[in-house]
Amino acid sequence: MAEATRAAAGPAPAAAPTPILDVDGVTLQYKTKEHLITATYRVGFQVYPSDRFVLLGPSGCGKSTLLKGVAGYMKPVEGEMRLKGRGISEPGPDRVMVFQEFDQLLPWKTVRQNITFALINGGRCATGAEADDIARQYIRKVKLDRFEDTYPHMLSGGMKQRVAIARGMAMEPDVLLMDEPFAALDALTRRQMQEELLQLWEDTHFTVLFVTHSIEEACIVGSRILVLSPHPGQVKAELNAHHLGHEDVGGEPFSALQKRIHDMLFADRILEEEAAPHA
């Protein structure tokens, strides 16, 4: 509570650092067999070092597409994305992605090999021994020491996601991209994974760009929340949530923020319903 009031009252503690990721007026479009769809329209935001930056919005607001744009899988038709000042043109190991799907681990590699494969092919380690060391270290961090030599199909969903997170962190990317990483987990595991993620963040303060459609998850995990409107995604607001964590769930500031975001998104739905017959 005390922390919350301090953060709300206090202005920025230091002079503005340079943003690590700068997304500027980005419009993304993709084609299906029949249609050309605009996913986001002139979206802009800045991610600063050590941010836990959350992209939040209802399904169809283009938040996953936006993340894929940052990862370099899609080129914007308009606007620009810069990572540490360099334009993003293709996927690369400086932005490692953690996906929602469990099949993101390569099934023909053990847990440790999955991480060393990334380290060696991503160019972070030259030798296998070095990669092995780093892999072990991160496997210990996500508490999977006992499963080092297990193939992914023997792991539970939560364990697979932990390996994916360990892999992402081991690569030490400029920004770790997470695409609804906990969405396919059961409620208890999801909560545990959120806590673990925050603990890991406490260790090294890595920068993470996190996509979710759960307001609660955004408030817990995020330090800064970008709220997107649906179809096509446009920036609606950028809010602070660095003062909120698991222990605040159900508390006054937490509920207030949740309600504020909820109203923002809900207002949209009303507008949409009004517009529907006319459209």
Add this chain to the structure above:
Amino acid sequence: MSGAAASGGKGPDVYVRPEFVVETLGEAEIGDVERKLSGLERAWNVNGVRKATILIGLVVAWQVYTVALDVEPLMFPRFSTSAEALWLSLIDSDLLRKIWFSVSTLLIGYTTGLALSAALVLWASAQRIGADFLSTCTAMFNPLPAIALLPLAMLWFGLGTASIVFVTIHSVLWAVALSTHTGFQSVSETLRMIGQNYGLRNIRYVMKILIPAALPSILSGMKIGWAFSWRTLIGAELVFGASSGSGGLGWFIYENSQNLETAHVFAGLFTVILIGITVENVIFRNVELRTVYRWGMQR
């Protein structure tokens, strides 16, 4: 990790900046939110259109190559000559008769093979000794090319259709029995219990639960069986035509190649391809679309 915390000591570890809220634009100002692709783009997205273009391209390349380089027609005839040969042998009904000869032999062998394998699999799913018998026999006979039995078949059944039917049955039986049996065995315990729960027993249980649940395996077995029997049949006719004189398609190809009627050989090959495509991409494809794809058991 890149970037240190923005503040040292006890402050928040992130750079805290003011919040903001903006009004989003309406659809009208954005332009294309969702646009139908243009006619050309959509036509090009249709697989059939692109593949037909490629097919025409290949035919043109063949024709141009043979005409421009004046390739010896005995070695490699022009497309036009081959197409003409196909047309001519079709209208003088010699080829049609041979097609019918091959297809009817194949049908007899294939359906008999299917029936036999159904009987074997039924026995195998009813009794353990049946299952053991089936798996021993398939392990032994599946790797044995049916055509290798042709010399024996000719000894046993004489020079006639019976021998060819015998080897065709052999080529279908084991492939289908093997995959049907595997399919039955891998039907999930839950589905089996549901079936028993409904009071289905014996043949009704097999018909209403096991066969639909194992249909992906059964179909793939039938496809492999068809491929083997088609290959065996053509091979057998190539050998056999020589002995009996009244062959089917295989014989048509062999005879024409002996007479150096290369264009007719190509016409025969075309026919073999066409029948193959019809069976695989029309018959089996439609069965699959109506069953396993529609049921989402296979993608």
Add this chain to the structure above:
Amino acid sequence: MPEHAPAVHLRDEYETTGLGDADTGDVARRLSPWERFSNLNSVRKLTILVSLVVVWELYTRFGGISEYLLPTFSDTGAALFTALWGEHLLYMIWNSVKILLAGYVIGIGIATVLTTLAVATRFGSDLLSTLTAMLNPLPAIALLPMAMLWFGLGADAIVFTLLHSVVWPVALNMHTGFMGVSETQRMVGRNYGLRGIRYVVKLLIPAAFPSILTGMKIGWAYAWRTLIAAELVFGGAVVDTEGTGEGGLGWFIFANQMDLQIPFVFAGLFTVILVGITVENVVFRNLELRTVGRWGMQTI
């Protein structure tokens, strides 16, 4: 029912104390040795195999069957032994396997190159699927007459036919496999910076391995059948041009049938079965266990 009574029949609660070991008899009993013995798959299958052999032997010995129609098992065994050590059956096996390996390996190589080119562009992909759709249903053996015309009578013609029997099923399955690699795994690979040939070798091939293996098994089956058929049909013409007995297995069967050496025909068939079983149940089986089975990509 009295008024105000609850709608259910109320009973006294109870709790059982002092549950001891059940004295109802066996809680868990080891099966008798006989029961356990007959639960072994190999034991039961061996029994079936032995009884088939016994039936065969008895039937041919006492059923008054002409030895030209069906020789006894013992004669067949003796013939197999003689052929293996007395005559050059081993050499003929090697002849067949050599040609098969040449065709198979080159065929897989060609299929890999074709598919790698195909996944790069949509045009390549369309071209490959058109070609496979057309040529896969064409039995390779039907091309043998043309191959003999183009390459003359010799091993080249057979290798060409074998190539045709391997390339299309392997390419078809490899292509389907590549196309079926999940979008997530593709993105993971590109995320590591894998491009071009490294992307194919390190990501697409292992991810599509179940399909590739299926293709290789089908390719092997077609090639084996084509080879035996080719040797059987044209064995004399193609391989044994100088009459040196240089044919393969198919030729061995054919020649012995012509000479009415029926036990030797059966010995040849046994050899074909043995080679087939070795390839399918030893080579491919082990390959599967070590790859897709271990990776949990396929239940074996």
